[in-house]
Amino acid sequence: MVEPKFAKFDTLALHAGQQPDPATGARAVPIYQTTSYVFDDTDHAASLYNLERPGHIYTRLSNPTTGVLEERVAALEGGVGAVATASGMAALFLAVATLMDKGGHIVSSGSLYGGSHNLFTYTLPRFGIETTFVNPRDPQAFKDAIRPETRLVFGETLGNPGIEVMNLPVIADIAHEAGLPFMIDATFTTPYLIKVFDHGVDLAMHSLTKFMGGHGTAIGGVIVDSGKFDWEGSDGRFPTLTEPYAGYHGLDFAEEFGTQAFVMRARAEGMKDFGACLSPANAFYILQGIETLPLRMQKHVSNAEAVAGFLDGHEAVEWVNYPSLKTHPDHELAKTLLPKGAGSILSFGIRGGRDAGRKFIESVCLASHLANIGDAKTLVIHPGSTTHQQMSAADLDAAGIGEGMIRLSVGIEDAGDIIDDLKQALRVSQKD
Amino acid sequence: MEVTVQGQMVHAATGGRAWNGDEPAVILVHGAGLDRTIWQLQTRNIAYMGRRAIAVDLPGHGRSGGALLATIEDIADWIPGFMDAAGIKTAKLIGHSMGALVTLEAAARHPSRVDKLCLMGVSEMMPVHPDLLDAAEKNQTLAPELIVYWGLGEKAKIGGHPHPGLWVHNASQTLLELSGEGVLFNDLSACNAYKGALEAAAKVKCETLFVLGKDDMMTPARKARSLADAIENSATILIERCGHMMMSERPNQVYDALKGFV
Numbered sequence: 001m002v003e004p005k006f007a008k009f010d011t012l013a014l015h016a017g018q019q020p021d022p023a024t025g026a027r028a029v030p031i032y033q034t035t036s037y038v039f040d041d042t043d044h045a046a047s048l049y050n051l052e053r054p055g056h057i058y059t060r061l062s063n064p065t066t067g068v069l070e071e072r073v074a075a076l077e078g079g080v081g082a083v084a085t086a087s088g089m090a091a092l093f094l095a096v097a098t099l100m101d102k103g104g105h106i107v108s109s110g111s112l113y114g115g116s117h118n119l120f121t122y123t124l125p126r127f128g129i130e131t132t133f134v135n136p137r138d139p140q141a142f143k144d145a146i147r148p149e150t151r152l153v154f155g156e157t158l159g160n161p162g163i164e165v166m167n168l169p170v171i172a173d174i175a176h177e178a179g180l181p182f183m184i185d186a187t188f189t190t191p192y193l194i195k196v197f198d199h200g201v202d203l204a205m206h207s208l209t210k211f212m213g214g215h216g217t218a219i220g221g222v223i224v225d226s227g228k229f230d231w232e233g234s235d236g237r238f239p240t241l242t243e244p245y246a247g248y249h250g251l252d253f254a255e256e257f258g259t260q261a262f263v264m265r266a267r268a269e270g271m272k273d274f275g276a277c278l279s280p281a282n283a284f285y286i287l288q289g290i291e292t293l294p295l296r297m298q299k300h301v302s303n304a305e306a307v308a309g310f311l312d313g314h315e316a317v318e319w320v321n322y323p324s325l326k327t328h329p330d331h332e333l334a335k336t337l338l339p340k341g342a343g344s345i346l347s348f349g350i351r352g353g354r355d356a357g358r359k360f361i362e363s364v365c366l367a368s369h370l371a372n373i374g375d376a377k378t379l380v381i382h383p384g385s386t387t388h389q390q391m392s393a394a395d396l397d398a399a400g401i402g403e404g405m406i407r408l409s410v411g412i413e414d415a416g417d418i419i420d421d422l423k424q425a426l427r428v429s430q431k432d
Numbered sequence: 433m434e435v436t437v438q439g440q441m442v443h444a445a446t447g448g449r450a451w452n453g454d455e456p457a458v459i460l461v462h463g464a465g466l467d468r469t470i471w472q473l474q475t476r477n478i479a480y481m482g483r484r485a486i487a488v489d490l491p492g493h494g495r496s497g498g499a500l501l502a503t504i505e506d507i508a509d510w511i512p513g514f515m516d517a518a519g520i521k522t523a524k525l526i527g528h529s530m531g532a533l534v535t536l537e538a539a540a541r542h543p544s545r546v547d548k549l550c551l552m553g554v555s556e557m558m559p560v561h562p563d564l565l566d567a568a569e570k571n572q573t574l575a576p577e578l579i580v581y582w583g584l585g586e587k588a589k590i591g592g593h594p595h596p597g598l599w600v601h602n603a604s605q606t607l608l609e610l611s612g613e614g615v616l617f618n619d620l621s622a623c624n625a626y627k628g629a630l631e632a633a634a635k636v637k638c639e640t641l642f643v644l645g646k647d648d649m650m651t652p653a654r655k656a657r658s659l660a661d662a663i664e665n666s667a668t669i670l671i672e673r674c675g676h677m678m679m680s681e682r683p684n685q686v687y688d689a690l691k692g693f694v
Contacts, residue, residue: 002563004574006579006589006601018601019592047687052477054595054683062596070597080603227606231494244448252450256471256476258494259606263597 447479
């Protein structure tokens with residue numbers, strides 16, 4: 001039996017989307033720091049604008065450096081294509097705006113990054129789009145929340161900051177039975193830990209700022225299309241993809257671009273009109289990070305497991321929330337969906353509540369107190385007063401965020417050094 | 433565009449542009465397990481060159497209804513009926529892979545309906561590896577994987593595609609995977625069984641353009657030479673660094689090749 005021999009994940013992380021620069025022979029991806037591109041002639045210009053030929057017009061729409069990043073992420077996820085954006089939030093908004101108009105409705109996990117929660121709760125309603133939040137561990141709640149005007153089912157591979165493992169195949173089936181696409185924010189896991197399209201997900205997004213870039217140097221986002229959702233078979237619920245678009249002389253994206261309809265519309269309309277493009281310099285920085293993604297994720301996971309084990313047995317810690325621990329409610333699901341590990345974000349509660357939490361945060365030395373995750377360096381934050389501070393007390397409870405919860409993004413330093421730092425900060429937190 | 437052929441709905445993409453009645457028609461015929469969208473750029477481009485571009489979904493493919501046609505000859509004989517339904521007397525035919533065999537046979541059998549012929553990714557015979565045929569019969573994902581493995585040139589497998597953000601590997605594989613059950617096996621079986629290409633080529637009198645990928649492993653360029661030799665009025669364009677999936681791999685070079693043809 002013959003076997004196709006395609007480049008594997010680690011190879012794609014280094015090579016996908018790039019040939020040595022044809023003009024200079026440069027092996028590294030060059031930063032094409034340019035706004036615009038010279039046309040061969042007027043016919044060439046017209047054909048580019050009219051989506052008849054591939055190529056670059058203006059960096060808000062596409063850029064050669066950013067294009068390598070998009071192709072590489074699409075390759076790592078196993079999608080048909082990708083569109084990079086200025087941030088993860090820009091990617092989320094672009095996806096929503098590509099899928100629905102006013103009157104649309106989203107069914108979403110309630111355990112989300114605070115920015116996403118804010119967009120769904122406060123901002124999208126101003127544009128006539130509502131969201132129903134449900135418990136990510138309750139598939140029936142997703143099913144019950146779907147309405148005739150629902151256009152998207154959404155969640156995160158690992159909830160933020162509850163670290164719930166979303167049962168992707170089950171939720172995908174619910175979405176598909178209702179004729180809806182299922183979109184996942186896979187920022188916490190990256191395609192190294194789980195390729196979400198293998199589990200029924202239709203659209204994936206990432207904050208590239210986090211593990212993909214990995215070095216805390218550049219903000220970026222991306223949406224990736226599996227190409228498998230049947231837009232034309234969804235009873236006219238997605239007119240942006242299945243009906244003529246006057247903005248491109250009546251172009252029907254599903255009719256003409258088939259499996260690439262979503263990414264084509266997202267770029268042709270969304271990047272053109274909303275304009276949240278990624279800078280080519282940031283695309284370059286993020287590409288540098290992706291080159292070592294497999295190595296970094298292995299170290300992130302092994303360190304997180306060591307830290308979780310340390311915290312789990314510590315007298316100053318009331319609970320630890322990390323799916324690799326047997327005590328985690330989704331431990332068995334994590335073993336199935338995330339066999340390489342459950343990422344490196346964990347949360348825990350300090351004995352002593354808010355005051356003890358404050359002392360802990362202010363006592364860490366190696367770990368950095370800041371509003372990010374997925375850096376190569378260990379990061380720590382108190383969600384209730386920072387990333388999720390816009391949420392009401394009731395919403396905080398619904399999302400499983402207690403006042404004393406500490407979220408830890410375990411970096412790739414020496415595991416013993418991370419544990420020593422946490423140990424001394426915990427000691428301080430318990431002093432009067 | 434939707435028309436009815438032999439009682440069945442047939443769908444075709446027209447490049448998003450309204451026709452003027454007297455414009456020359458160009459019909460694009462896809463390969464095994466594919467559909468009209470494999471011609472996505474070419475359809476729009478030809479349409480906006482002022483032609484009636486028609487990228488058809490063959491029966492049982494894409495959005496077209498009807499039963500699959502089991503042989504190259506059957507599909508070739510179906511083409512004139514489709515042209516009648518679309519109100520087209522004569523057309524330039526462009527075919528890729530299986531579609532190239534279909535359009536070659538159609539030009540031989542129905543010469544009065546064909547103005548010019550363009551054969552892309554074609555060879556004198558298209559024997560199908562038994563493992564591929566077996567996987568297609570069992571509707572295994574191995575079948576699309578093998579086609580992409582053999583069909584894409586080595587550079588396209590790594591990427592650096594001119595179409596920003598498009599990952600050609602998965603775009604090709606997903607399109608094949610989404611073909612209906614049995615579609616790929618039907619088409620590959622038709623290619624495997626067809627032995628009439630040389631005979632058909634000898635009957636073709638219209639101007640014929642061959643567009644071939646230099647790195648094509650599925651239909652090696654050298655195996656099209658006998659066909660080109662058999663057609664009196666033929667020309668060949670060889671695309672460098674290009675495998676079998678040339679419309680996706682090297683769209684700008686395909687654009688240059690087709691510009692003069694249409």
